[in-house]
Amino acid sequence: MTNAYTKDAMRDRFWVLSDKKAALNKELAPSRAKRDAIRDALREPLAEFKAAGRAVVAIERPRMGEIDTEMAVLARALGNKVGPRPS
Amino acid sequence: MATYNVTNLFAEDLAEGVHDLDTHQLTVALTTTTPTAAMAVKASLTGEITPYTNLSSRDITITASGHVTGTYKLELNNLVLTASGAVATFRYVVVYNDGTAVKVDPLMGWYDHGSNVTLANGETFTVDFSDANGFFQLA
Numbered sequence: 001m002t003n004a005y006t007k008d009a010m011r012d013r014f015w016v017l018s019d020k021k022a023a024l025n026k027e028l029a030p031s032r033a034k035r036d037a038i039r040d041a042l043r044e045p046l047a048e049f050k051a052a053g054r055a056v057v058a059i060e061r062p063r064m065g066e067i068d069t070e071m072a073v074l075a076r077a078l079g080n081k082v083g084p085r086p087s
Numbered sequence: 088m089a090t091y092n093v094t095n096l097f098a099e100d101l102a103e104g105v106h107d108l109d110t111h112q113l114t115v116a117l118t119t120t121t122p123t124a125a126m127a128v129k130a131s132l133t134g135e136i137t138p139y140t141n142l143s144s145r146d147i148t149i150t151a152s153g154h155v156t157g158t159y160k161l162e163l164n165n166l167v168l169t170a171s172g173a174v175a176t177f178r179y180v181v182v183y184n185d186g187t188a189v190k191v192d193p194l195m196g197w198y199d200h201g202s203n204v205t206l207a208n209g210e211t212f213t214v215d216f217s218d219a220n221g222f223f224q225l226a
Contacts, residue, residue: 050107050110053107053109053110053111053186054109054110057109057110057149060148061148061149061150064148064164065148065164068148068164068165069165071167072164072165072167072213072215075167075211075213076213078211080210080212080213081210081211082169082210082211083209084171084208085209
């Protein structure tokens, strides 16, 4: 029985795969360029989106947190029956 | 709080940039039908009690998002839902991300209250997220 995995056979196969990889990279180049261009265009709006989120959090986290906590304590103490909003 | 059930896709969404749990708006949906782990987005829920007539805001406030020596923890404020009139009966509280631009309302997980909840005017239901363990941790 012959051993197909001789060192010479593996070297040959390695370079076949290397050529396939180079060809695939060439084929992918336009798709990657398109993806990277979109990524670049998104950076600024994404940074704006993140900054807007942080602006909400900066106000919401300390103030809403305090309100939520006190409301939960009161609701629990009242057995979840806080009554209708006073008119 | 009842046992937290996580959706199958949550970990992948977390790893693939869907969630920014520092700044995204998390919200709860209320349903009469059991969610399943295979559900991906809010639109896949059944029995959601839309349009939430007579119910206060369902938006969750994030208390803290950060790590301690490498273990990440997301802490959420308790959410008091208040009825200003009769609210449709529900049982399941589903947490989803209403703030991501990558997907529309991806689900994170849900709680089963164990029985139907009916709210009348002046009654509340508190979604009591764990302070000690947070909503979830990631090590």
